[in-house]
Amino acid sequence: MTLKLRCQDYGFECNFILEGPKTIGLLEKLRKHFEEEHGIDYTTEVITQMILNRGHSLDSIRKE
Numbered sequence: 001m002t003l004k005l006r007c008q009d010y011g012f013e014c015n016f017i018l019e020g021p022k023t024i025g026l027l028e029k030l031r032k033h034f035e036e037e038h039g040i041d042y043t044t045e046v047i048t049q050m051i052l053n054r055g056h057s058l059d060s061i062r063k064e
């Protein structure tokens with residue numbers, strides 16, 4: 001199960017796209033991108049909520 005995350009879906013004018021297995025690691029990559037590129041230090045919990053708000057199901061997310 002893969003997940004595609006577009007930075008622009010989260011309110012930034014940015015072409016960054018992450019695609020990969022639905023894991024905590026993928027969320028961490030998005031978190032790091034927000035921090036390094038946009039200077040916003042979201043917590044993993046906030047990012048999880050943002051992704052859920054986009055209609056993605058994270059029921060089967062793997063803890064990696």
Ligand SMILES: [Zn+2]
Nearest residue numbers: 007012014016
């Ligand atoms: Zn971005």
